[in-house]
Amino acid sequence: MAGNDWINSYLEAILDSGPGIVADKASLLLRERGRFSPTRYFVEEVITGFDETDLYKSWVRAAATRGPQERNTRLENMCWRIWNLARKKKQIESEEVQRMSKRRLERERGRREATADMSEDLSEGEKGDTVSDLSAHGGSTKNRMPRISSIDAIEAWASQQKDKKLYIVLISIHGLIRGENMELGRDSDTGGQVKYVVELARALGSMPGVYRVDLLTRQILAPDVDWTYGEPTEMLTSRSFDGFAHEMGESSGAYIVRIPFGPRDKYIPKELLWPHIQEFVDGALSHIMQMSKVLGEQIGGGQPVWPVAIHGHYADAGDSAALLSGALNVPMLFTGHSLGRDKLEQLLRQGRQTREEINATYKIMRRIEAEELSLDSSDIVITSTRQEIEEQWQLYNGFDVMLERKLRARIKRGVSCHGRFMPRMCVIPPGMEFHHIVAHDGDTDGDVDGNEDNPASPDPPIWSEIMRFFSNPRKPMILALARPDPKKNLITLVKAFGECRPLRELANLTLIMGNREVIDEMSGTNAVVLTSILKMIDKYDLYGQVAYPKHHKQSDVPDIYRLAAKTKGVFINPAFIEPFGLTLIEAAAYGLPIVATKNGGPVDIHRVLDNGLLVDPHDQNAIADALLKLVADKNLWAQCRQNGLKNIHLFSWPEHCKNYLSRIASCKPRHPQWQRSHAFGNSEPESPGDSWRDIKDISLNLKLSIDGERAIENATLDNIVDSEESSAERNTKLEETLMKASKGLVRSVNKVGSVDKTEENINSSKLPMLRRRQHIFVIAVDDDTDTDLIKTIKQIFDATSEERMSGSVGYVLSSALTISEVHSIIISGGIPATDFDAFICNSGSELYYPSSNSDDMLSSSELPYELDADYHSQIEYRWGGDGLRKTLIRWAGSIVNTNGDGEEKVVTEDEQRSAAYCYAFLVKDPALVPSVKELRKFMRIQALRCNVIYSHDGTKLHVIPVLASRSQALRYLYIRWEIELSNMVVFVGENGDTDYEGLLGGVHKTIILTGKSGNTPPNQLQANKSHSLENVAFDGPNIIRTDANFSSNDIKSALNHLGI
Secondary structure (H helix, E strand, O other), X not given: OOHHHHHHHHHHHHHHHOOOOOOOOOOHHHHHOOOOOHHHHHXXXXXXXXXXXXXXXXXXXXXXXOOOOHHHHHHHHHHHHHHHHHHHHXXXXXXXXXXXXXXXXXXXXXXXXXXXXXXXXXXXXXHOOOHHHHHHHOOOOOOOOOXXXXXXXXXXXXXXXXXXXXXXXXXXXOOOOOOOOOOOOOOOOOOHHHXXXXXXXXXXXXXXXXXXXXXXXXXXXXXXXXXXXXXXXXXXXXXXXXXXXXXXXXXXXXXXXXXXXXXXXXXXXXXXXXXXXXXXXXXXXXXXXXXXXXXXXXXXXXXXXXXXXXXXXXXXXXXXXHHHHHHHOOOEEEEOOOOHHHHHHHHHXXXXXXXXXXXXXXXXXXXXXXXXHHHHHOOEEEEXXXXXXXXXXXXXXXXXXXXXXXXXXXXXXXXXOOOOOOOEEEEOOOOEOOXXXXXXXXXXXXXXXXXXXXXOOOOOHHHHXXXXXXXXXXXXXXXXXXXXXXXHXXXXXXXXXXXXXXXXXXOEEEEEOOOOOOHHHOOHHHHHHHHHHHHHHHHOOOOOOEEOOOOOOHHHHHHHHHHHHHOOOEEEEOOOOEOOOHHHHHHHHOOOOEEEEOOEOHHHHHHHHOOEEEEOOOOHXXXXXXXXXXXXXXXXXXXHHHHHHHHHHHHEHHHHHHHHHHHHHHOOOOOOOOOXXXXXHHOOOOOHHHHHXXXXXXXXXXXXXXXXXXXXXXXXXXXXXXXXXXHHXXXXXXXXXXXXXXXXXXXXXXXXXXXXXXXXXXXXXXXXXXXXXXXXXXXXXXXXXXXXXXXXXXXXXXXXXXXXXXXXXXXXXXXXXXXXXXXXXXXXXXXXXXXXXXXXXXXXXXXXXXXXXXXXOOOOOEEEEEEOHHHHHHHOOOOOHHHHHHHHHHHHHHOEEEEOOEEEXXXXXXXXXXXXXXXXXXXOOHHHOOOHHHHHHHHHHOOOOOEEEEEOOOOEEEEEOOOOOHHHHHHHHHHXXXXXXXXXXXXXXXXXXXXXXXXXXXXXXXXXXXOOOOOOOHHHHHHHOOOOHHHOOOOOOOEEEOOOOOOHHHHHHHHHHOOO
């Protein structure tokens, strides 16, 4: 096939099949959705397969032969356009190579810096396991759940678990999810993931020790989908496993819980769900809170039963699970299913779209950031294969196999990791149902085409449908079960079969390639592959040796496996790369030996089952040799069959769930630390006893000095603890640190002098009032001047003066300021601190409540605020402490501005504004510092997990715990004081700090004060955002804007519009 002639023949085919191409680029997406364009397909093939030089020569040749005919003119135009597309493809590839090279250098530098900080030389013992073992098991095998194969062992394990009553939350928010009659394949969002999460929930709900499983998804009331997707709750029928007796209770079992969020009457694809994630999180949080109380009454002795883990599936659910995990302070698990960076790499390699075009179509950058956040937040990441760890997760800034090995080894030896964390990667293959499968061991050489001895059990109809293709149906059957997709590599399989005469003489080939009516009506790529296969059957004269039935039902698939096993056949999966390979497990369950690709999940399956051979999918001779070896060697065939049947239980749902639960058990338990008093909610407002019960158990007796904030930070930094310490040890050290800082600055309850005085102090606190408010108004306007902030506060106060006087409304001030700065501003404006119920400070890393007890102050310089130490226990997860601070200081020293007078530091540490959970820096020139994404990327590469926020026109930088933010602080107030999020109103400007977008979504109401945008240029603000504002639902019913130059009356009108 000479290049020019081949290309010209393609171009002639384009002209024959349809109109000339337009300027739009070729798109695989169009073909996948059924709108096949032969023109686009041929162009893609030319661009992918041929060199630019040949394309240019074709163009010159067409131009030289140009005549008056329209056909030659169109041929010239097509050559020119194809040539330009090919040049653009090459340009995209070159840019991506440069990007990958830069990223590789960044990772190597980050790894070196992290290793340098962990200055101990690695001993042999610290080198740890091999990468694969470490990734799979995450540490020592000492506490690993043993494999269970005997009935006695299963009963013993079940007996050990029966006293546990676990509550597990699974999240999968896109697609159509229901327990029965799943519409798999209805669209690209309703596929294997839907089936997996439903079966996982069902299987977990049947395990001993698990009381309740909730699978949270989206409630859909759209007219174009079935009404069942709008049902708020659906109970999943339980499956009883041998040896497991499940204890039932009033609310026990597995349920699909549908949370309303996003457009109520529209089913939308997953790419359009991102603006509504915050709304889902708030709805899910409300459900979990209610369910925890219900379970507390049933099995918790009156105390809430918190989820033992929250498990997110796919990037959107991972983002949601991270926020829920942070708000509830419970462990998080994550399964990616399909990873954004891997998809981006594949699309870029195709060269048909730029990074920007890919992002516009798939919202790929938002998806990748959600996956990075999931790595930051997860205790465990569950994968199906090691390949997913070593080749896909390795693409992420937040995971590095080599650094993970070093950190895991240090944890084993009890050596400090200097604030660095990696999630534990665990390989747990998906489970399957095997209870209905019976592998027959009878003689298969006889009655294949009939069952005359047992007329009561006629052969399944699909058998005759397949057998009619064969001239000799008694030969062993080579079975392939895959749709006709180029990635499945069926063409190579047919070619290997056709060119190997010994194999053709010994066996038949059966291709189950989905269902079809007319080939011309199939999607583009599928039609091309199927047509190629039919041509190859004709080329090699394989009639009577290859079966390719047009139709089969899902219920026919087990019978197809049985037929192949009955003929002593072989199952083959020759895909170029197979992420997992569920069909290989299904085939093994029916006693079929396998031949499979050596790329991806089949490697792990083969390692466990040892029931076949692995091959290079690009080597047709290797494929033919492997098939021939298994078909010809009866002893090898029998041994592979026996191995598969013996080990198949390792892929059962009970085995999957036991491994899953053992991983959860290895997580350090986390949950809200305070002790609740539910009786308080029904008490009278003036009840002193209830006030005492409500807050006696929390450390809110700290009176902070203006000069003492830095002292607390220094004391805390000296006592940063490693991630592997227990929660109790961390809390103890925190309390000791705060007590050290309190000498001369903070008065504790014990120093007041009497119990009566103590009760008087606590009863005078405004904390109980938080629960009595009908609405909470959160002022989160990021004004650049103190005067503007005071003016905004007074306008909001004036607009709500009647509610303010009645006490039905409370106020929370939320900002990047320190508590001392807040105090100075409100006092200078003549606003008492007691006009507010709470203060969210330091960008959401600290929470204070006002104290009205001025008699208890030690001096005139003391601040009348009480620090919520419980909030710190909520946000301290994966806080890097002093190790993070040292890295930040080193980074700040590297940002310099070179001018005529030498180098000037752009970023300097702000020690006065820093605190225990907030490292503050001053920025002299915001244009010279990296964006939020770049700085978080720098930290992630070194295994440091944090949230980064620019404020005050970008002149101030705050680094706080990864799951701390102003929006998360509001969720904490809901959990701690049961203030309904739907009763909160958040006031923001048109722009703000770089955490601005987090304040806009959710079930709370939002009023955007038009004109309040600070002095930050919009383009610079957008560049620094954590997420693009495109991912915010500004048109939602809970968001309203005031007019420009608004007044108090405009604010009142906005509140009335929101129904308040």
